[in-house]
Amino acid sequence: MEEGVKVWAKGGPQLWRKGVVSKRVPDRTGGSGVARITVVLEEGGTAEFAVAADEEEECTDVKLRNVTGQASTLEGAGVEDLTSLTYLHEPTILYSLSQRYESDLIYTGVGPILLAVNPFKRVKLYSDDILAAYRKDGELRHYDPNYDETLAPHVYAIADKAYRNMTAPSNEYEHRSQSILVSGESGAGKTETCKIIMKYLAILGSKTGSTELGTIEQQVLESNPILEAFGNARTVRNDNSSRFGKYIQIIFDSYGKLTGAQIKTFLLEKVRVVKHSAMERNYHIFYMLAAGASPEQREGWAMGDLRSHQFTSQSGCYDRRDEVLDSELYQELMEAFKVMGFEEDEKASRPSGGGEGLPLPWASVFRMVAAVLALGDVDFVDRPDAGDGEALTALSEPSRPRLEAAARLLDVSPDRILNALTSRKINAGISNQVLLRVSKRKISCRKKFKKASSDLADGKSTNQ
Structure with missing residues (x-):
């Protein structure tokens, strides 16, 4: 130097x-x-x-520094691809990203990788005109080997390249299934980026060839509000944090038309149902029902004020900081259920024996969510004077209405729930043994039962 x-x-x-x-x-x-x-x-x-x-x-x-007289590409807001810099190191990366961020240029290329910085506000980067421009640019780039890209880095360009490689490859090695990996820390914008990618691919694969989506394309996109309702929550860092991982598979035919999708979820944070930290909330669905459902519906589900339920009052946090209203999310969820084919009438006829594969009434899902809340309010007390073969715990009488409400919502008898929480059956050779639980063991079992019930409701919605 x-x-x-x-x-x-x-x-x-x-x-x-x-x-x-x-x-x-x-x-x-x-x-x-x-x-x-x-x-x-x-x-x-x-x-x-x-x-x-x-x-x-x-x-x-x-x-x-990458400045005039020392480098051919100058650092700062004008850098669209960081690999073009003569000196690529931490300070020039931080400075260039910061300058671009201040100009609402949230996307920056790093070779084949797209780096996105969450703006935490609405930016004018996703209009129909911008989408159409990247779609046209993708067509020209793929069919004209001499075409020079003129558009700035964008998640649309990443999605477009994957689609073109799949449907109209320039060589035999590209004609195969494509993968897009979206990774980042909590609050980085992974959920929103996935939704943007899915929308772009749905439009490119639409049978109409326009932004007017058909039924299949709409169903693919409307899966997002359902997944977020049951799998996202407010955390200290992010008001819409995904508390699970997901693998999204979008299926196209040989003509590049979208034919369906499959979403696999994994590693759901079940413990959040029963315990969450200060400044955090439980899963969105509880607050959406409280804000959007009618008083008659909430009464039928035995739902009171969120401050009266153990699972929603632990942190004292009931709203969101990003100004998104739970009542509006409830309406989006109901529209998504409609598009996905969930029945509106809870009493819709279903043959005895399961009715596997039939549309699931959305009210049945909500009943199970309400049952989870009711189970969270059930308490037990020890019975120190219990004799041999007698239950070691007893239901706390103030909790009886909540147990009965949960039983009604789950369509089982209160005694079955009580037995499940106060005893367990094990196989010992050729005989079965029933072990009675004390209150501490009972509490652990109750939490597992409620987490399993919540996971079941989430699983039904995802599978549908």
Whole structure:
């Protein structure tokens, strides 16, 4: 690093500071291969660093800047692909992303990878006109080998490239199924990015060839409100955090038309149903029912104020910080149920024996959600005077109405639930043994039972 070059110097609240090397002298204390440089900082003052003579461009604390006279591509908001920078390192990446972010340019390319920075606000990047532009650009790019891309990096471009490689490959190696991996920390925008990708692919694969989607395309997109209702929750960092992983498989025919989709969920955070931290909420569905369902429906489901239920009052947090209303989400959920084929009438005829494969009444799903809330309010007390063969715990009498409500909603007798929570049956050789639970073991079993019930409701909705 010669005198006069512009550099990034490590330090300060922003981690890196702009400066110019003003002096470079041998460092006698560090050996013949070490030089000491002085950097005059733009913010004022100076800083000194020891630099190895043979590793000047890879120095840990001082990095060369991509500026006029030192690099062909200048760092900052104009960098659409970070790999085009002459010096690619931490400070120039942070600075370029920051400058682009301030200009609402949230997408930046890193070779074949797209880096997205969550704006935490609505940006004008997803209009029909912008979508049409990337669609046209994708067609021209794929069929004209001499075509130069003119559009900025965008998630539409990633989705378009995957679609073109699948349906109209330029070589035999591209004509195969494509995968798009969306990863990032909590709150990075993975859920929204997946929805944007799904919408773009649904439009490209629409049989109408326009933004007017058919039934299948609508069903693919309307799966998102259902998944978010039962699998997303407010956390400390994110008001719509996905508490599960998902693998989305979108199926196209040989002509590139969308024919269906399959969504596999895994690693659902079941423990959130029974316990969540301060400043967090349980899953959205509980608050959506409380805000959107009618008083008559909530009365039928034995749902009171959320502050009266154990599973929704632990943290004292009942709303969202992103100004999204649970009542509006409830309406979106009902529309999604309609598109997905969920029956409106809970009493819809279903043959005895299961009715496997028939549309699932949405009210049945809501009844199970309400039953989970009711079970959370059931308590037990120990019976220290219990004799041999007698139950070691007894239902707390104030909890009896909640047990009866849960039994009614689950369409089972209260005694069956009581037996399931206070005893367990094990196989011992050729005989069966019934073990009675004390209250602490009962509480653990009750939580597992309620988590399983919640998972069952979520699983039914996903499978539908």
